[in-house]
Amino acid sequence: MLARPEPALRSLDPGHPCIGCGVRASAVCGALRPEALRDFRLSGTAVHYPAGATIVLDGDFAATVFSLTDGVLRLSKLLSDGRRQVTGFLFPGDFLGVTMEPEHNFTAEAVAPAILCRFSRARFEEFLDTDPGLKERLFDLAARDLADTRQHLVLLGQKTAAERVASFLISAAGRCPGGRHGDVHLPMSRLDIADYLGLRIETISRELTFLKTSGTVRITGRNSLRILDLDRLRSAAGQ
Amino acid sequence: MLARPEPALRSLDPGHPCIGCGVRASAVCGALRPEALRDFRLSGTAVHYPAGATIVLDGDFAATVFSLTDGVLRLSKLLSDGRRQVTGFLFPGDFLGVTMEPEHNFTAEAVAPAILCRFSRARFEEFLDTDPGLKERLFDLAARDLADTRQHLVLLGQKTAAERVASFLISAAGRCPGGRHGDVHLPMSRLDIADYLGLRIETISRELTFLKTSGTVRITGRNSLRILDLDRLRSAAGQ
């Protein structure tokens, strides 16, 4: 079960509802044959969520799974007293519910207005049985998710505030859409970043201004910055 | 792909090499039919490691996968300057290499003398294709692993030292073998615990003595303790 190459994207009927989907190649759907994709798409419906909306709640029965086609989601877990750990962010092409567990084990909320392709889980499982490639794709996604989460453990358990912020910017540059020429778009708030990195918003702010004054980055807006010195940022990230 | 009940363990030939394996029911092998199990077992060999031995290294090509039949393993990731994050511990019945990725993404070392059942990955993948139950079992294991790791994120990102130690003891009581009547066996060193919890050994020590003086636990040995007040420990764990 080696990571296999992206399946070639075959041509679709002009009228196919997935024809305009910008994430078809990278999303799980990309693993499907065109014929299967039609059935697949017909079994799912596009749903819109405004910024701040909750898509699934931690502990909810997982009656549905989603493919994110547009927007950004924040995944988080809450302690009883309100402390929140953001476990990750989802970007277009990402799948919500990879583990196919009976209950979701995190809360998913829209950071930016989001469009998702929703499937009933029962229906989705039928596709899993029909199309072996889809199952393998899902397994690969879970494996990658696990590797990313372990890296996140290292960050939270061992890294300093400066290293956490630098690491975050590097991974954001790689994952957020629009990461050309060192331009990084940060759709989430400082509080989201803080809860993701296990820090306070003031610390995020201080570390960002330090990176700014040291000439490592240029803050180009509330939700955007440009990496000026990637080498320095990498060494600041502590590996 | 709901978590399915343990497959009933069918009777084995008296001469079968797996007949005496104490973890057959709970390990991945439990998903196999007796006929398949025989072939399976013949393709794997039992290997012994002394305490402290390295089984796999982070980044190593994953030519083999393992099922742990006896002992305890420590999984960890290293930063370049030597800081170490222990991402988890493996106990008898656990599988090493669930994600079937081309490279291991953590180092696995024996905390206590360990016996593992080793399989070539290529051979193991053949079994995956033959026995659909095995593949599902592996997926379920990966899903549980991911859920555990996310819970660990919450611990490292949000919890205080006292909460981390209490949480650790509770989960150790559930996972370590021999956890009757509140007796908890801690096969790993204080340093291992510290690196698992993102703390220093001195802090572990201080929190344990606090739990002792508050009457929550009784330290019965260097590697063992007894939980006297589980309710108090639970509330100390912060959920």
Add this chain to the structure above:
DNA sequence: CGACGGATTGAAGCACCTCAACGGGAGTGG
């Protein structure tokens, strides 16, 4: 323009770390 919410900056506090000394059980050699 004024008000609001998110972000930044500053000053003081504290949780955990660092450094250092001590203790105690296991193994070894006499």
Add this chain to the structure above:
DNA sequence: CCACTCCCGTTGAGGTGCTTCAATCCGTCG
């Protein structure tokens, strides 16, 4: 059997990195 040693764990005292609390800034929207 005891004495020695080593290693791991514990305890203490002082330091620091991040937090907490509070004030200010700034872009957005009415």
